[in-house]
Amino acid sequence: MPEKKKSPISKAAEKRMTKPHAAETSGTTGSGGALPTDRAAVLTRPAGSRQLTSFEAAMKLFHARKLKEAREMFRAAAEGPERDVAQRARLHVAMCDRRLEQPAVHLRSAEDYYNYSVALLNTRNAAEARIHLEKALEISPRADHIHYALALARAMGGDPMGAYESLKRAIELEPRNRIIARQDADFAPLASQPPFDGLLYPEKKGW
16 A cells, blocks of 8 residues: 655644754753752842842941840841852951840939940940930030040040030030140040141130
C-alpha cells in the first residue's frame, strides 16, 4: 500500500513543534541566565532601602537618647535582607536593652541636673548633658555656672553659635567666666574664631 503524503497543514504543524522557542531564551546570557538574578535584585531593592532607612532613623533616636523608640526601629532593621545592616541593628538592640535596664536617675534640683551633666561631660556625652543642663536652667535661669557648662556641652556637640550665646550669658552674669574660658581646653578650637575671639578677648578689638 503506498505511503500517504503529508498535507501542507501537517508539515507546518510539525515545523512548529520542532522549532526552538525564541521567547523562552530571550533575556538570558551564556553564563546560565542573568534574568532571574536581575529580577531578584529588583524585588529585594525596596526591602533593602526600607531597612537602611529604618536603621538611620533608629540611629538618630539612639543619639537623642530615645532608647525605646530606637530599639523598635533597630528591630525592624534587623529583619531586612542586608546582612551587615541587620547585624549592626541587632547589636544596637542589645545596647538599648542594656541601657534601659539601668536604674533611672532621679534629679530634682538645678544642682542635681548640673552635677549629673558635669559627669556626662567628663565622659564626652555632650548630647545628654545638654538636655539636663537645659532642664537645670528652667529651674535656675540665672545660674552662671550652668550657662557656662551648657556652653561647653554645645561646643563639644558641634554647635559653636549655641556655645557662644551660652558663654556670653555666663560672662554677663559673672565676668570671671571670661578668664576661666580663656584657659579651658574645650574652648580652645573656637577661641581664635569670630565671634568667640571678641567675646574672650574684647581688649584686642582696638589693636
